[in-house]
Amino acid sequence: MTAAQPVFVLVRPQMGENIGAAARAMWNFGLDRMRLVAPRDGWPNPRAVALASGAGRLLDNAGIHATTAEAVADCDYVFATTARPRGLTKPVVTPEQAMTETRALLAEGRRVAVLFGPERAGLENDDIARANAIVNVPVNPDFASLNLGQCVLLSAYEWRRQTADILPERLELAGADPASQIEVEKLAEHYEERLSEAGFFFPETKAPGMKIALRNMWSRMPLTRPDVQILHGVLRQLTRARSRGE
Template identity: 75%
Template sequence: MPTDTPPPAPQPVFVLVRPQMGENIGAAARAMLNFGLSRMRMVEPRDGWPNPRAVATASGAAARVLDHAGVFATLPQAVADCAFVFATTARGRDLTKPVMTPERAMEHARALVAAGRRVAVIFGPERAGLENEDVARANAIISVPVNPEFPSLNLAQAVLLCAYEWGRQAADVAPEVLALAGTDLARAIEIEKLGDHFEERLEAAGFFFPPAKAEGMKLNLRNLWSRMPLTRADVQTLHGMLRQILRRRDG
């Protein structure tokens, strides 16, 4: 039957291994959906499934992540169809594996998914994290560079970090933008005229003294205006200030 719902975009599967609290499962679902992820699997959730506390914490749209979550008896079953598995852990392991930051791991995951391979990211239970037996089944480790004196992350926090890196690398978002609040940046001609106005008023006030330094002082002022991201509203305000000062002086 035709449907208006587009198929989900290729993405990794997030696997919660022996999660303990329903609230954390729900919070993990919210973190996933924040960044466009919807494929969750669970291994032996402590309090069984479905879990009303998880649904209540997920609240709203994120509940659909839980509606379609798969529940498995063992980790090997949960990742059986995956070609590459990442294990998230903060503790040192006596295992020889690549250790990646969340940023690098999700970059690698994107390349694998783009090549048609299914990727899983596994997260351990809240009390102690993944066991060595769990990590041994992973191809690589994700380790977050946290405070070594307090390395423990909440389950939902760990999910959020990985989901954020996945979503960030997909979005074409500038690292910094200027919110203009309904105005536009001033054009070069407007900045030029503002500089002229200031020079005129400052000249009349005797600011450019001694004469030998006047040109250098004017140059510094022009450089000042060019460094400032002035909006058209800013320019109009500064012109208005100069006019009002002149009116008060002449009044």
């Protein structure tokens, strides 16, 4: 893993299962720096290992601290995640904004931490007072409670989304080659010819526009070579059936 990444600090986590789920979420998105502040059930915790599901190395290397102040002592900038207003004057950002700022800070050589509170009530004001900014997830105001693992996953996802080379959209062709322009052209001609024989282009005055619309439809479709072969075969079979009067 790259050294330029934020530290995720779980403050007084109550359940080993949630620590493990948080580790798994972090590792899913390429983060491996975890710190724990006074875990309720002590450490190490076998329940955390069970839920980490392959991300046990994060737990093995996690830093254990007695207080939040100790956990973030070497950090230059700290975000605190909370779903509730706390009466503290601080910048409030979304997870997306927080990770954008994190990336910029890390690029300057600064160390960044993100605090996540315990499951029952979240971070206390004493924890948040040590942060430079608050991360607020835009959840349903009538049900704002997020599981610890979910909150970690949201932040980790935003980190990965902004740092990985991810295409906005891609087509999985399952090993098939895309159809060439000439193959799509021949398919369009085949259908146009057979549809003309069947009297599809009616009335005649609308035929040119209908043909253009069909050509446009074929060009929009991400066809593979097997797709083209199947569509040719479908039309041939329909034509044979029609000629037999079926």
